[in-house]
Amino acid sequence: MTARPHILSKLSQLLLLVLTFLIPVFYLPLTLDPLNLPKYALLVVITAIMLLLWAIKQVRQREVTLVVTPFTLPLFLFTIGTVVALFVGSANKVYPLLTPGSVGTLVTFFIFTFVVNQFGEVSHGLAKQLRLALAAGAIILSLVTSLVLLETLDFIVLPKFIRTYELLVVPDALTFLTVAIPLLLILGAPFIMRTLKKIGETEISLTPDSLMKSEALPGETNTEIFMLLLSSLFLLVGIGLAAYQLFTTTQPLPLLPYWAGWYIAIDGIKLIKTALFGVGPGNFLAAYTQIKPAFINSTPYWNVNFAISSNTFFQILTETGLVGLLLYISFAFRVLRVGLTQLFKSVNSVTPFVLGALGALAVQLFLPASIATWYFLFLGVALLGARHPQTRTIKESSIILAWLFLGFALLIIVPSVYFGSRAYAAEVLYKQTLVAISKNQADTALKKTDQIQKLNPYVYGYHVSASQLYLAIANNLASQKKEKIDEQTRTTISQLVQESIRQAKIAVSVGPAIATNWENLAGIYRSLINAVEGADNWTLQTYQQAVRLDPTNPVLRVNLGGVFFTLKRYDEAIQQFQISVALKSDFANGYYNLAAALREKGDFAQAANAMRAVLKIVPVNSEDYKKAEKELEEIVKKVPAVPETSAGQVLQQPTNSGPKITPPLKLDQTATPEIPEETTGAAKLASPTPASPEL
Template identity: 30%
Template structure:
């Protein structure tokens, strides 16, 4: 992928667009300029509400959620600038006071605070900023709607976007593929990437549509609104039914409720390294994946179909808030709920009811960014409804900078009477300048993040097509554009090692050109450095330490102390994912490679204890026992593997061959083996198993040389903590 714009050009476009807008408005009449800004804000918000549920990018690493987050960030910055510019022309700052302002500010401060003190800061802040942008979007919408026409425009836009996404779901379910992208040609495709999340998003729109349709029919009103709500009701009801059907048929995988509950409270009570911070602010918003690996119990391995999966979301949004934002996060969330319940009207209001339905859903289901978007937009529309209906709970507060005896800042209710003081544009200008700089900063890094993500995703396509050079260039570009994602470094380290291995294989050892040898060494060093950087950026992610260990393991006999580094880094990975039997098998494989059979046996036995039906652990244990000469127990382990592999033809054939080869070696050792086998068969039912294989390093053709090359050690504890 070629770079469309240079890094500085984004800022140039941003500044020039602002200047043109300001100059254009300055030559207009004041009232006309304010009117244009109001209409522009309403139009942009309307476009956002329509596009949001429909947007996806097949060339992004996260096809569905990530583009929506970028869309909200960019549109929110634009809307904030327009709102502040309108305040400059009005020479005052008008803020709409409402019951939700303080709870949402409290919630946003807690989310941001949890990210700032998180040990996974970079991972957390990437997730927190889109949520913070939703809070600002709520603020903009609430302070922009001042008449019925703008309220209706945004309400219909929210409904239209949802209905269009529902229509896409129905068309694809009928195998009518309207998008030209081959990867979308599936009957179960939707623009959310998740049937559960689309069902959550559509549910309040379904309730709103049915409510207004029933009222129109009851009052015998026949106009365009009847047609609108009839169609929206039809499409949302049908799509919701289809989504429920798909959820049941596909058996959508979510973290079991009890495991989500256990991890939530373990996260805030069992973090020995920072007990107080974890209790108060959790692990950091958006970092549930590290909570899952660190605090899940060994009993999770009893879940046959999902034991080897990694969950990035908890069972429910509420449990995820407990784990990632701690006590303060839960207090702020309950504070918001209390305010929502307190603002109910005497008559049923469908917006209020829809908000309550989503809040209830947050205690039962996992929420993604799309669900939170719907929740905050419904809250913004409900507050606007209260304002338009003259509720005492919602009113304008004007802040001006005037020369008063009481001071420079004057705060009054807009309806409290006329002020004779001359208003000043200084305070609105100050706020406008701050928003421009902060918006420019956030927008700049957002665009860099977007471009880097697109480049990284394209590099993976080149990896699949074996175009290593192009993949290398694109991944290097992605890291240069946004050097704060551990995923980039982890994959880049693997690519560098693969390229070094491939280059070494293409060079004859006896006549290797010096420059080619230097290139191999440089690629290996870069592979290690990239894997180390992934660990530094996300020190609590077990996958990063596991990847670094694999790089070191592949360099045993090539790099100095690679064996020690491999053990040390994998031990650290195990400390962050102690209930994962696969890591113990991998560590046992390293010891097996060193012929340290007692250590290897110990690791494989831990793996079998963690998961009693894990055939690959027994397979590796059997080979270790066979290498030690303990043939009877080796046979017992192999027979357990055979019992677990009855439904896997390839595994069964492989283990039968090994049993047949081992049986002649056994003389008089079978009684103990038979007893062990009977005990294990009683405890281990036949389950679906992974392919049998010995834990071993990747095949490589790296030159060993007369002496191992010097390689960088793993990051120290203090370096990883930074």
């Protein structure tokens, strides 16, 4: 360690500039999430290096210097609140630490803010460099996003190789707005402040020449002003195209409706535990499926599972409860109060970042925050805090204390980088696995699956994919045998099936409150009904657990009813099908299966009525319409006079997929489902259970 302390500070500032430039534009097409995950990894790595440099600097100076701002305590309390919610509400404590936008992200941003505060008062030169770094990033982001949006809107056609090699990866229009709005406030600050000043003087002159001669932030050269103006114009073009796409698209917005987000957040506070600490970070999906209102089935989002809420505040309330929300509101209110005071009191080099932080808070009121949105908020908070008169510096001359801080920093850095790198490597392998599966490279997929689970066994999605892979190989092997299966093949199939079930059970143990995990396990058992003894009962048990976790899902009701149907338990099948159409009145497949069950029971009059309901829903010229019409004719033949009563969906009667194996396979006891008495993946919620229709 021969470098002088100020060299370490300069290096930290350089890292801050690099991070600030890359946050808007950085992506790596190596994982299924090429935008948020690489940004999160970049944030962790650079923050870790900056923390290490600060700790080394303390040792070099043989003293500990701490800069404490008015935001340090509120932000620390909010961070602690999310960590407490993690331990109280989440069954899987690791997954939220590794997921972008969850607990790990907030802890990283707290450390980032703390380290930036240790720079002391930010110089005018550093502030200018930060804005120019953002300007360069904004130009690239806006240009690339605009090109992709223009192609989406059919105005241009990009070369095919760009899509093939994923050369242009951009956020969707909604996410772009969460990044572009704070960016525009930061980069357009000189022009915004000058415009406000002119309006205050009742002298409005917004010509290019007057904008270039901005007096709002003195000390800027014409080149720097031109760069800021150019980046602002690029952002305005991108925002305009994004807004145009959102308002002209016929597709529903990829955003949970506000009324649904509010309903889920408020319903979660009915119980003391969830009221105080929420369902746990990373558990919004579980909360959504358990307590979403049945009315969602009448919207285009009826078959969408949302992992995030309508906006950041609803997300915080749902996952961390009233404790987390009040702590965040306290922090946000202080940022708002201090920021507005700064804006009205004086204008300086930090003003643009204050506007960016306030813009990020405003975005969070309406949309879920991206990594970039959080970054603009915390960068503004760090720079604003450094200039605040109440900021104080604590010094303690102690080489022992300095070494303790270095040790503590390493205690944070080493596990974070080690486990974070393993998690990222697992994501890279997971994408490669899916590519191998698409190319029918089973051996490659199996090897990578094994590597993934050694690197990061805490992601239930990995285990779900693995379970499907093993089952597909088993089905393929069984289907190839035209004649009686020999003993060696039976043993191989049995091992594959056993591993498929094991992976699916690991998924439900890692994410016990996720209904889709239980649905996956039930689907595997269901495909084995013709091949494995006891698979029918296992299927019923797991589907019933899935229904408990997602009671307003009409598809699950049809699946459960389908199992009853194949077991010839028609009354129970009819009940589930009736619940499915009660939950979604235009669910064609629900009516179709209801008609099939009523027909098998011998109630031809009601079966005909259900099939007529199908004909009212499906498109007239579709194959489904012809299919339903033909079956209705067959039903009507069995009863001469039937009184008539009063979305393109695939009509499919209940069947058990998978080859039939004779004699059936016998699996060991580990294959049986383990149904918890009470869901433990998230705190038990007050869920609206739909009333069963009268039979």
